[in-house]
Amino acid sequence: MGASLGFPLEPCAFGSDLCHTVFVSLWPPEPICYPSLPSMRRSSAPSQLQGSLAKKPRFIPPGIIRTSNLNENEKVNELGPNITFTEGETTKNPLLHLQTDSRICNSVLSAVSSKKSAREINIGKSTGKYWPKATGEVSVDTTNTAFVAATEISESKGKEAGPGHSTKYFSVFWRKLSKKKHKKWEGDAILIVSGRSFTLKDLEGRVIGRGTAYTLKDLDNLNEGETTVIGGKEIEVMGKISSDDYNSGRCFQSSVGSSCLTTSQITQKPFSNPVKNICKSNTEEKNIDDSSNFKPRHDPYAQNSFVMPRPDKSHQWIFNKNCLPLVDVVVDPYLVHHLRPHQKEGIVFLYECVMGMRMNGRFGAILADEMGLGKTLQCISLIWTLLRQGLYGGKPIIKKTLIVTPGSLVTNWRKEFQKWLGTERIKVFTLDQAHKIEDFIISPLYSVLIISYEMLLRCLDQIKNIKFDLLICDEGHRLKNSSIKTTTALVSLSCEKRVILTGTPVQNDLQEFYALIEFVNPGILGSLSSYRKIYEEPIIISREPSATQEEKKLGEKRAAELTRLTGLFILRRTQEVINKYLPPKIESVIFCRPGILQIELYRKLLSSQAVRFCLQGILENAPHLLCIGALKKLCNHPCLLFKSLKEKENNSSSEQYEEYNFSEGLIDAYPADYNPNTFSETDSGKLQVLTKLLAAIRELSPSEKVVLVSNYTQTLNILQAVCTRHGYTCTRLDGQTPVVQRQQIVDGFNCKHSSVFIFLLSSKAGGVGLNLIGGSHLILYDIDWNPATDIQAMARVWRDGQKHSVHIYRLLTTGTIEEKIYQRQISKQGLSGAVVDLAKTSEHIQFSVEELKNLFTLHEDSDCVTHDLLDCECVEKKEHQAESLEEPSTYRSCQLGPNHQKLDSKKPLSMSQLKQWKHFSGKHQNLHDPFLERIKENVSFIFQNVTNQAPVK
Numbered sequence: 001m002g003a004s005l006g007f008p009l010e011p012c013a014f015g016s017d018l019c020h021t022v023f024v025s026l027w028p029p030e031p032i033c034y035p036s037l038p039s040m041r042r043s044s045a046p047s048q049l050q051g052s053l054a055k056k057p058r059f060i061p062p063g064i065i066r067t068s069n070l071n072e073n074e075k076v077n078e079l080g081p082n083i084t085f086t087e088g089e090t091t092k093n094p095l096l097h098l099q100t101d102s103r104i105c106n107s108v109l110s111a112v113s114s115k116k117s118a119r120e121i122n123i124g125k126s127t128g129k130y131w132p133k134a135t136g137e138v139s140v141d142t143t144n145t146a147f148v149a150a151t152e153i154s155e156s157k158g159k160e161a162g163p164g165h166s167t168k169y170f171s172v173f174w175r176k177l178s179k180k181k182h183k184k185w186e187g188d189a190i191l192i193v194s195g196r197s198f199t200l201k202d203l204e205g206r207v208i209g210r211g212t213a214y215t216l217k218d219l220d221n222l223n224e225g226e227t228t229v230i231g232g233k234e235i236e237v238m239g240k241i242s243s244d245d246y247n248s249g250r251c252f253q254s255s256v257g258s259s260c261l262t263t264s265q266i267t268q269k270p271f272s273n274p275v276k277n278i279c280k281s282n283t284e285e286k287n288i289d290d291s292s293n294f295k296p297r298h299d300p301y302a303q304n305s306f307v308m309p310r311p312d313k314s315h316q317w318i319f320n321k322n323c324l325p326l327v328d329v330v331v332d333p334y335l336v337h338h339l340r341p342h343q344k345e346g347i348v349f350l351y352e353c354v355m356g357m358r359m360n361g362r363f364g365a366i367l368a369d370e371m372g373l374g375k376t377l378q379c380i381s382l383i384w385t386l387l388r389q390g391l392y393g394g395k396p397i398i399k400k401t402l403i404v405t406p407g408s409l410v411t412n413w414r415k416e417f418q419k420w421l422g423t424e425r426i427k428v429f430t431l432d433q434a435h436k437i438e439d440f441i442i443s444p445l446y447s448v449l450i451i452s453y454e455m456l457l458r459c460l461d462q463i464k465n466i467k468f469d470l471l472i473c474d475e476g477h478r479l480k481n482s483s484i485k486t487t488t489a490l491v492s493l494s495c496e497k498r499v500i501l502t503g504t505p506v507q508n509d510l511q512e513f514y515a516l517i518e519f520v521n522p523g524i525l526g527s528l529s530s531y532r533k534i535y536e537e538p539i540i541i542s543r544e545p546s547a548t549q550e551e552k553k554l555g556e557k558r559a560a561e562l563t564r565l566t567g568l569f570i571l572r573r574t575q576e577v578i579n580k581y582l583p584p585k586i587e588s589v590i591f592c593r594p595g596i597l598q599i600e601l602y603r604k605l606l607s608s609q610a611v612r613f614c615l616q617g618i619l620e621n622a623p624h625l626l627c628i629g630a631l632k633k634l635c636n637h638p639c640l641l642f643k644s645l646k647e648k649e650n651n652s653s654s655e656q657y658e659e660y661n662f663s664e665g666l667i668d669a670y671p672a673d674y675n676p677n678t679f680s681e682t683d684s685g686k687l688q689v690l691t692k693l694l695a696a697i698r699e700l701s702p703s704e705k706v707v708l709v710s711n712y713t714q715t716l717n718i719l720q721a722v723c724t725r726h727g728y729t730c731t732r733l734d735g736q737t738p739v740v741q742r743q744q745i746v747d748g749f750n751c752k753h754s755s756v757f758i759f760l761l762s763s764k765a766g767g768v769g770l771n772l773i774g775g776s777h778l779i780l781y782d783i784d785w786n787p788a789t790d791i792q793a794m795a796r797v798w799r800d801g802q803k804h805s806v807h808i809y810r811l812l813t814t815g816t817i818e819e820k821i822y823q824r825q826i827s828k829q830g831l832s833g834a835v836v837d838l839a840k841t842s843e844h845i846q847f848s849v850e851e852l853k854n855l856f857t858l859h860e861d862s863d864c865v866t867h868d869l870l871d872c873e874c875v876e877k878k879e880h881q882a883e884s885l886e887e888p889s890t891y892r893s894c895q896l897g898p899n900h901q902k903l904d905s906k907k908p909l910s911m912s913q914l915k916q917w918k919h920f921s922g923k924h925q926n927l928h929d930p931f932l933e934r935i936k937e938n939v940s941f942i943f944q945n946v947t948n949q950a951p952v953k
């Protein structure tokens with residue numbers, strides 16, 4: 001390619017003697033088509049190439065970075081006399097061509113020592129599926145890689161197309177009709193023509209003109225360069241657009257995400273002639289006499305070396321202005337032998353993103369690996385590599401890194417640095433009460449600052465004055481709202497290499513998704529309004545049941561395009577990739593029979609005026625949240641409801657309770673001398689099960705520990721009281737725990753020699769990010785509307801480093817609202833494949849009257865309403881009665897017939913998947929699980945699933 005480019009083939013002055021260890025770029029290594037720099041969007045439009053450019057300022061849609069103000073001609077001149085374009089290439093983006101042309105990669109690398117071929121970049125070996133390429137293309141193992149975004153989201157209104165006509169699309173310039181002499185085009189637009197009607201849309205997707213009654217001939221025969229007047233606007237046709245380009249939305253943002261040359265570097269730095277560069281580098285070279293800089297820091301040819309992908313020519317062109325030799329970036333072997341294959345893949349992904357190798361001019365990434373996959377280690381490896389090494393002349397890529405994380409994880413980050421790099425290699429600074437930001441600022445020792453989101457806001461002014469080259473936001477889904485203070489604060493930092501880490505899927509809400517993307521790669525999806533028009537609206541419309549085929553198709557295409565675009569810088573792998581490193585996990589959903597007092601109170605509550613009011617269908621101001629809250633409290637323990645009723649009774653401002661006569665008769669249902677502080681364990685089905693379970697664990701596995709999770713502080717108080725009653729040592733982490741103490745508490749629990757038996761955890765306060773591998777039994781005492789909260793909590797113990805088999809118990813009160821919430825979690829969320837966001841609570845859920853009716857029903861005669869709903873064959877055959885827990889999970893009694901689906905753990909558990917779990921009535925003779933055996937008296941039903949079960953010999 002580019003054969004006609006007369007590039008002077010001058011070898012780089014550094015050189016050949018380094019060839020055996022360094023891959024030296026012979027700049028320019030071979031003839032390259034250098035690009036014309038401006039936005040390439042419509043440079044091929046004949047109207048622009050016909051000399052009319054000056055009077056038609058190019059319109060750049062928001063979000064597309066302008067490359068230069070120069071016009072085409074000027075740029076071509078700047079390329080110098082030796083550079084010409086081959087015919088036809090002036091109208092393309094040669095760089096884009098370069099990047100997608102694998103030959104380029106080959107030719108660059110051919111300058112490398114012949115050892116290269118004998119050598120393998122070892123991550124390729126280890127995963128067998130992933131191979132980094134110097135071209136910036138990346139192939140990712142898609143079996144375990146679910147790129148976040150929108151496979152579920154689908155799609156739009158193709159109103160512009162009338163029936164029976166093929167729709168045509170044109171890119172046009174437009175301006176208002178005017179009699180002025182010197183008229184200017186106002187912008188680019190897309191003209192959609194269908195039969196006798198047309199729609200004109202600007203590049204933000206807004207309709208700026210619409211009309212009918214044009215003769216078919218007029219509109220159908222529009223040709224490039226032709227001008228016409230439609231709907232009061234003058235247009236000039238620049239070219240036809242394929243329906244595919246329109247449907248995918250590419251025509252609106254064609255330079256976004258397409259790896260074409262839209263880099264901010266080019267915007268910021270003046271275009272420089274490679275010939276001049278060479279001269280410049282020759283002089284600079286004299287100043288650089290430390291040739292050892294040009295050696296890779298670690299031997300790239302050593303066995304198991306882990307070498308980062310090399311840059312392609314366009315990257316070199318942009319970032320290696322001084323023509324420094326290219327040096328292999330090799331991850332420290334000290335780290336490499338710990339890395340799992342998926343972590344190597346993740347490190348390459350992060351490296352390519354922050355280096356701008358995946359998308360020119362974009363340096364952001366979202367690593368959305370599921371919980372426990374070691375996002376921390378992947379980042380530490382990245383930081384350590386970039387701090388010490390660099391592609392061009394070996395110059396380190398970053399100097400200072402800022403890590404922002406929830407308060408409870410600040411110390412954990414420091415400990416992870418120590419764990420993986422020791423104390424000597426790197427100095428990290430954690431900001432807390434004892435360590436002030438001033439100390440970080442004045443000390444040259446520290447290259448990493450770890451800070452909580454809260455502290456960031458407090459020290460923002462000082463932090464803004466520090467130059468950070470890399471910004472990592474842990475549990476970064478909190479940045480989904482662009483107007484909150486934290487996001488605004490982080491956006492105000494000038495650092496352009498930004499990484500968000502999150503274990504929570506980010507694509508469920510398209511606007512929040514936009515906010516996260518906008519944070520890491522500002523402008524990549526255009527302005528919010530254009531994003532809405534081009535992606536969000538068509539996608540949402542296409543999901544409505546009333547959507548036409550056309551709308552569905554458009555929405556699907558737009559969703560696919562959004563996935564493609566964002567997939568370049570979002571990576572998500574699921575738990576399965578580390579399953580093999582983890583011990584077995586036995587997950588049980590336990591349906592606990594409610595106590596007598598519970599049932600009585602429950603009935604009373606359901607017949608209360610408040611509940612009746614909710615069911616009348618007037619949902620506005622209905623007290624349904626109040627009722628739901630009361631039922632949930634009752635399920636946890638009647639004493640919780642008693643306390644809140646008494647509080648409300650004494651509190652005259654609680655109009656709500658009075659208005660609906662809420663406590664009417666309820667208090668009377670409690671024994672006259674009821675004392676909530678000396679509560680009885682038998683009054684709550686779940687508490688009875690819990691105490692028996694704790695006793696069984698204590699007795700049968702005395703060395704094992706328990707994590708006990710609740711969403712409510714008051715419930716944790718009860719659970720803590722139970723621990724004290726039974727003499728169990730416990731520790732507690734909830735929203736009130738001071739941040740500085742959190743890690744200490746976690747460490748104390750995880751310590752092998754600690755005497756603490758139970759870790760009481762408030763899932764909302766401390767669920768995210770914590771490692772509680774000291775515990776091997778995790779009990780979820782109550783259920784949250786949001787499956788993400790529960791999933792987060794469950795992931796705390798089944799993690800790397802866990803030595804015991806893990807038991808997860810989810811306690812639900814049979815027949816009550818808890819079962820309904822569970823069903824909602826697994827049916828709605830499971831079916832859509834989505835996990836709602838952590839911040840969503842029942843306040844965000846809209847309930848229909850039907851749903852409320854269902855919620856406010858007590859099923860007293862069922863052992864398990866959830867199982868009744870499954871339509872399971874075992875009901876007739878009574879198979880589950882006979883099933884043994886020891887059977888491997890492949891031998892399930894309730895396999896679905898033709899509807900049988902393979903378990904797909906990438907999605908939350910669905911109803912049909914639940915059917916495939918082993919399940920038993922509490923009356924079952926032999927549960928073959930010593931812990932469950934001890935509790936079965938109070939249990940009506942159990943579902944159980946075993947992951948990573950040791951093979952049966």
Ligand SMILES: Nc1ncnc2c1ncn2[C@@H]1O[C@H](COP(=O)(O)OP(=O)(O)OP(=O)(O)O)[C@@H](O)[C@H]1O
Nearest residue numbers: 338339340371372373374375376377503769771800
């Ligand atoms: N390659 C590895 N070998 C052994 N242990 C590892 C490895 N990678 C990570 N770990 C350990 O696994 C645990 C989980 O890692 P980490 O906290 O980074 O997970 P995460 O992806 O951030 O999860 P979350 O989303 O829950 O925060 C940590 O204790 C970490 O030290």
Ligand SMILES: [Mg+2]
Nearest residue numbers: 375376474769
């Ligand atoms: Mg984490």
